[in-house]
Amino acid sequence: xxxxxxxxxxxxxxxxxxxxxxxxxxxxxxxxxxxxxxxxxxxxxxxxxxxxxxxxxxxxxxxxxxxxxxxxxxxxxxxxxxxxxxxxxxxxxxxxxxxxxxxxxxxxxxxxxxxxxxxxxxxxxxxxxxxxxxxxxxxxxxxxxxxxxxxxxxxxxxxxxxxxxxxxxxxxx
Amino acid sequence: xxxxxxxxxxxxxxxxxxxxxxxxxxxxxxxxxxxxxxxxxxxxxxxxxxxxxxxxxxxxxxxxxxxxxxxxxxxxxxxxxxxxxxxxxxxxxxxxxxxxxxxxxxxxxxxxxxxxxxxxxxxxxxxxxxxxxxxxxxxxxxxxxxxxxxxxxxxxxxxxxxxxxxxxxxxxxxxxxxxxxxxxxxxxxxxxxxxxxxxxxxxxxxxxxxxxxxxxxxxxxxxxxxxxxxxxxxxxxxxxxxxxxxxxxxxxxxxxxxxxxxxxxxxxxxxxxxxxxxxxxxxxxxxxxxxxxxxxxxxxxxxxxxxxxxxxxxxxxxxxxxxxxxxxxxxxxxxxxxxxxx
Amino acid sequence: xxxxxxxxxxxxxxxxxxxxxxxxxxxxxxxxxxxxxxxxxxxxxxxxxxxxxxxxxxxxxxxxxxxxxxxxxxxxxxxxxxxxxxxxxxxxxxxxxxxx
Numbered sequence: 368x369x370x371x372x373x374x375x376x377x378x379x380x381x382x383x384x385x386x387x388x389x390x391x392x393x394x395x396x397x398x399x400x401x402x403x404x405x406x407x408x409x410x411x412x413x414x415x416x417x418x419x420x421x422x423x424x425x426x427x428x429x430x431x432x433x434x435x436x437x438x439x440x441x442x443x444x445x446x447x448x449x450x451x452x453x454x455x456x457x458x459x460x461x462x463x464x465x466x467x468x469x470x471x472x473x474x475x476x477x478x479x480x481x482x483x484x485x486x487x488x489x490x491x492x493x494x495x496x497x498x499x500x501x502x503x504x505x506x507x508x509x510x511x512x513x514x515x516x517x518x519x520x521x522x523x524x525x526x527x528x529x530x531x532x533x534x535x536x537x538x539x540x
Numbered sequence: 541x542x543x544x545x546x547x548x549x550x551x552x553x554x555x556x557x558x559x560x561x562x563x564x565x566x567x568x569x570x571x572x573x574x575x576x577x578x579x580x581x582x583x584x585x586x587x588x589x590x591x592x593x594x595x596x597x598x599x600x601x602x603x604x605x606x607x608x609x610x611x612x613x614x615x616x617x618x619x620x621x622x623x624x625x626x627x628x629x630x631x632x633x634x635x636x637x638x639x640x641x642x643x644x645x646x647x648x649x650x651x652x653x654x655x656x657x658x659x660x661x662x663x664x665x666x667x668x669x670x671x672x673x674x675x676x677x678x679x680x681x682x683x684x685x686x687x688x689x690x691x692x693x694x695x696x697x698x699x700x701x702x703x704x705x706x707x708x709x710x711x712x713x714x715x716x717x718x719x720x721x722x723x724x725x726x727x728x729x730x731x732x733x734x735x736x737x738x739x740x741x742x743x744x745x746x747x748x749x750x751x752x753x754x755x756x757x758x759x760x761x762x763x764x765x766x767x768x769x770x771x772x773x774x775x776x777x778x779x780x781x782x783x784x785x786x787x788x789x790x791x792x793x794x795x796x797x798x799x800x801x802x803x804x805x806x807x808x809x810x811x812x813x814x815x816x817x818x819x820x821x822x823x824x825x826x827x828x829x830x831x832x833x834x835x836x837x838x839x840x841x842x843x844x845x846x847x848x849x850x851x852x853x854x855x856x857x858x859x860x861x862x863x864x865x866x867x868x869x870x871x872x873x874x875x876x877x878x879x880x881x882x
Numbered sequence: 883x884x885x886x887x888x889x890x891x892x893x894x895x896x897x898x899x900x901x902x903x904x905x906x907x908x909x910x911x912x913x914x915x916x917x918x919x920x921x922x923x924x925x926x927x928x929x930x931x932x933x934x935x936x937x938x939x940x941x942x943x944x945x946x947x948x949x950x951x952x953x954x955x956x957x958x959x960x961x962x963x964x965x966x967x968x969x970x971x972x973x974x975x976x977x978x979x980x981x982x
Contacts, residue, residue, distance in 0.1 A: 369883075370931050371883065371884055372884055375884050379888075379892045382892065382896060383892070383895055383896065383899070386895075386896050386899040386900070386919055387892075387899055388976060389899075389903070389915065389916075389919065390899060390900075390902060390903030390906070390912070390916060394614075395911050395912055396614075396617070396677075396680060396681075396919060397617075397907060398912050398915060400617070400677075400897075401749065401924060402915050402918065402919060403673075403974070404722055405896075405922070406922065409922055409925070409926060412889075412926065413926075413929050416889075416929050416930060416932075417933055418929045418932065418933060418941055418944075419658075419659055420659070420662075420941070421925075421929055421941050421945070422950060423659050423662040423663060423666050424662075424945070425948075426666040426669070426670065427665060427666040427952075428948050428952060429918070429922070429948070429951070430669070430670060431666060431669025431670055431672070431702075431954060432669060432699065432702075432952065433918065433952060433955040435669070435672050435673070435676070435695055435698075435699055436699070436955055436959055437914070437915065437957070437959065438677075438680075438695065439676070439692065439695045439696070439699075439957070440911065440959045440962060440963060441911055441937050442676070442680050442688065442691065442692055442695075442924060443692065443963070444848075444962075444966050444972065445688075446909070446911070457964075459905075459906075460890065460905075460906050461894065463902060463905030463906055464902060464906075466901075466905070467898045467901045467902045467905070467951060468898075469955065470898060470901060471894055471895065472923040474894040474897070474898075475891060475894060478887050478890045478891060478894070481887075487899040489936075491883035491884075491936055492883070492936075493933065493934055493935060493936025493937075494936065495616055495936030495937075496932075496933040496936055498964075499932065499933070499936060499937070499938045499941070499981065500663070500933070500941065501658070502658075502659055502982050503592075504718055505938065505941060505942075505945070508787075508938050508942060509942065513942050516946060520946060520949040520950075523949065523953050524953055525951065526953075527952075527953030527954070527956045527957050528956060530955070530960065531956040531957050531959070531960040531964065532960075533957075534957065534960040534961055534963075534964050535960035535963045535964060537556075537967075
């Protein structure tokens with residue numbers, strides 16, 4: 368096994384396990400912590416994919432800002448443990464599990480369906496990958512070809528900010 | 541990655557670690573001495589020569605105490621939180637360059653920085669944002685209302701000030717044109733320090749750094765008179781020592797980052813005119829770096845014993861209504877000036 | 883070298899984990915986190931393809947997905963807070979007033 372494969376398998380194992388633990392913990396804070404672990408594993412994976420800008424933004428935005436906000440809300444509402452999952456396993460749970468497994472089979476089938484030659488072409492990373500992942504290149508592309516969506520993002524964020532303030536504000540009668 | 545490379549990295553990491561640990565110990569001493577000097581007292585003077593060994597006595601005292609974990613606490617997170625704090629504080633130092641010249645070790649030219657990554661500034665910001673978790677989780681897991689309030693305050697405070705911190709750094713990035721910290725320092729040759737080029741950004745960054753390290757006047761997460769001890773109310777013994785260590789290590793990290801970004805890092809103005817041999821140049825550069833960091837550390841302590849603590853609403857007002865607009869205006873002004881010059 | 887479909891299968895597994903979470907859990911915040919997990923699994927696909935095809939468009943998409951996720955987090959959590967203020971719960975089964 369090459370060292371790259373070992374790194375990939377370790378990160379993949381961390382990502383999948385933390386994901387599964389995330390959806391099975393009764394305590395929301397534990398769930399949030401496992402999700403953060405998942406994000407960090409993904410950031411490591413982006414580094415192996417030579418996407419360093421995305422990797423650092425993953426930590427900065429997801430782990431550093433969004434999850435802090437989630438933890439903040441969980442702590443603010445002082446949420447306690449939910450009832451353990453096992454006692455409330457109902458038909459709905461089994462049905463959703465079945466549905467999920469079917470979807471997984473379908474997705475994997477779709478990956479196979481991409482065709483042997485497409486997959487054969489993508490046996491290794493493109494030689495352009497290293498140059499494409501740098502902050503400089505991302506910045507060049509973002510502020511030339513993608514400048515309109517980028518500006519739209521700012522409007523989206525402004526709207527979200529206003530919306531959040533209006534929704535969460537205490538209404539005085 | 542050969543064996544010697546790994547060995548060199550290990551040596552750098554261990555040296556950095558030991559230096560920071562010793563500095564933390566002496567910082568505790570200087571903090572008490574400076575507070576004594578400002579308040580017209582004598583300060584520690586019993587243990588060792590002039591009380592220099594006092595912090596070591598304190599550490600031994602802390603380690604010998606009983607480790608108390610509240611019954612209702614979440615044990616795992618309660619233990620994890622100080623580890624996060626200390627880990628974040630130390631790993632930020634990995635990208636800070638302490639000298640420009642290389643030295644030869646095992647037949648290689650070794651750079652005086654642990655990891656010279658080309659996204660150094662983003663790395664620092666990312667780790668700073670991870671630092672929130674240590675305080676927030678410790679506050680939540682203790683299952684104590686004072687701790688919880690401290691934890692909530694710290695997460696709100698650190699998110700708010702991260703914004704102005706990031707925006708202040710953008711000014712430096714615009715001036716330098718690189719996110720690599722070695723480039724940032726090389727760009728500040730002579731007297732062209734970013735403190736001179738970016739005075740407003742420097743001030744906002746320093747204020748934000750004070751808030752990020754939870755030092756007075758922004759030490760609301762642990763405000764003693766109102767919250768007992770804030771997030772570390774329920775910590776004792778070794779874990780409390782870890783938080784203590786993390787606070788001072790954070791101070792060192794913040795000073796090192798401020799020095800690198802704004803005070804010219806290891807730059808000694810016009811040193812290259814003297815044509816000194818490279819060994820002496822390295823020594824002088826390290827000395828310059830240490831002196832600048834020590835000065836920033838002194839400023840941190842000086843402010844702590846001079847300025848009273850903010851009220852919580854004042855803190856939020858300052859962060860959102862003053863710091864953020866100023867930092868934004870600084871970015872715009874920097875952009876205009878760069879456009880006019882080029 | 884790692885073929886690209888390793889990443890795709892990992893992404894599929896993570897996506898399904900998120901789907902199971904959304905379908906089984908009743909806590910609004912955990913459902914929210916499951917959606918973040920699904921968004922992240924899609925991001926992984928984007929970055930993997932971007933890197934294997936040598937095309938930066940995938941990373942651009944990830945950038946915009948993250949911006950949308952940040953906006954979603956702000957509004958979603960505000961809704962959770964408003965919900966908790968009215969109902970004292972974040973269990974979505976209790977939020978059925980529209981079903982009258």
